[in-house]
Amino acid sequence: MLKEIVIEENKGLKYLKDLFLLEKECFEEKAWEEAMLKEELEKPYSICLLAKKENILMGYLLGRVIMDEGELLRIAVKKAFRNKGIGSLLLKGFLERLKKLGIKKIFLEVEENNKRAYNLYTKFGFKPVNFRKEYYGNTSAVVMSCEI
Numbered sequence: 765m766l767k768e769i770v771i772e773e774n775k776g777l778k779y780l781k782d783l784f785l786l787e788k789e790c791f792e793e794k795a796w797e798e799a800m801l802k803e804e805l806e807k808p809y810s811i812c813l814l815a816k817k818e819n820i821l822m823g824y825l826l827g828r829v830i831m832d833e834g835e836l837l838r839i840a841v842k843k844a845f846r847n848k849g850i851g852s853l854l855l856k857g858f859l860e861r862l863k864k865l866g867i868k869k870i871f872l873e874v875e876e877n878n879k880r881a882y883n884l885y886t887k888f889g890f891k892p893v894n895f896r897k898e899y900y901g902n903t904s905a906v907v908m909s910c911e912i
């Protein structure tokens with residue numbers, strides 16, 4: 765199944781509604797609003813990767829480049845398609861894209877209790893570099909970084 769999935773770089777606003785629904789499913793009350801997604805997608809330095817199979821959106825990644833560093837802002841895969849390697853495909857695609865742009869360092873933030881995401885990042889070489897206490901209200905954030 766993984767072979768049939770295409771990772772497409774696309775900041776097209778025609779996907780805005782789909783991305784918003786995906787956000788709602790994956791992040792629930794912490795989902796980004798449509799307006800926030802639109803604002804980020806419209807920035808010239810944002811990078812959006814879509815995981816698609818026959819035009820069905822399965823997951824997405826949103827990141828950006830600031831000066832000579834990359835930042836991962838969002839990564840989400842629909843519940844029905846998780847644990848099949850799609851999150852890994854998206855992250856791999858992002859790292860490859862950044863490498864081509866000459867970026868050497870990438871940062872991200874993850875909620876301390878989000879084991880799935882933490883494991884995914886660790887698998888790709890991210891290491892914890894900082895801790896932001898109660899960053900998400902009751903829970904804290906781990907800042908991770910990776911050299912590519």
Ligand SMILES: CC(C)(COP(=O)(O)OP(=O)(O)OC[C@H]1O[C@@H](n2cnc3c(N)ncnc32)[C@H](O)[C@@H]1OP(=O)(O)O)[C@@H](O)C(=O)NCCC(=O)NCCS
Pocket residue numbers: 790791838839840841842845846847848849850851852853873874875878879880881883884885887
């Ligand atoms: C995090 C997320 C994107 C992973 O997507 P995915 O397509 O399931 O990821 P993959 O199938 O590529 O799995 C990659 C790695 O993640 C880790 N992982 C995935 N599911 C896991 C689980 N249920 N428990 C623990 N680790 C898990 C493993 O390390 C796995 O690697 P492995 O299969 O070699 O062991 C997905 O769970 C998701 O959308 N979660 C909700 C949104 C979210 O929390 N985003 C991150 C915000 S910081």
